[in-house]
Amino acid sequence: MSNKDDHISMPKTAISFGLAGLIPFIALAALPTNFFEFKIPESALLAYGAIILSFLGGLLWGMALNGGDTIHIAPRLLTVGVIASLIGWGALLLPLTIGLLTLTLSFLALLVFDYTLYRAKHIPYWFLKLRVFLSLVVSLTLLLAALA
Numbered sequence: 001m002s003n004k005d006d007h008i009s010m011p012k013t014a015i016s017f018g019l020a021g022l023i024p025f026i027a028l029a030a031l032p033t034n035f036f037e038f039k040i041p042e043s044a045l046l047a048y049g050a051i052i053l054s055f056l057g058g059l060l061w062g063m064a065l066n067g068g069d070t071i072h073i074a075p076r077l078l079t080v081g082v083i084a085s086l087i088g089w090g091a092l093l094l095p096l097t098i099g100l101l102t103l104t105l106s107f108l109a110l111l112v113f114d115y116t117l118y119r120a121k122h123i124p125y126w127f128l129k130l131r132v133f134l135s136l137v138v139s140l141t142l143l144l145a146a147l148a
Contacts, residue, residue, distance in 0.1 A: 010129065014126075024044075045145050049091070064077040073117075087106045091103050108135065111136075114128055
């Protein structure tokens with residue numbers, strides 16, 4: 001299914017900031033687990049992941065607020081946005097490995113939600129395409145750190 005906005009190219013700024021946002025994920029996941037005395041890289045990765053998950057929740061709020069009363073799914077956007085932030089915060093309170101796995105699943109779940117938004121023509125294809133790439137890299141780094 002294609003949307004009317006599928007022909008719009010991905011903004012260069014979105015690509016740049018999206019790729020830059022991957023740097024902490026990749027760098028922290030790549031550090032050896034014994035690089036520090038404590039699991040500082042994994043803890044920093046967990047914290048950064050929680051912040052980015054909350055950011056994605058905020059994007060959903062922005063969509064709801066931007067559409068005002070014209071978007072019939074605004075209550076779902078607001079609800080999922082709050083849940084994403086709460087899960088990110090809750091992941092910080094869990095044991096490290098479980099927190100990282102929780103974030104992994106949460107990023108993938110939000111990706112599925114974004115796909116439903118695309119199918120319902122609420123987001124453009126370029127955004128879904130960017131989210132697929134970023135979410136898969138993020139999920140992979142979180143998973144690798146959890147299993148290390």
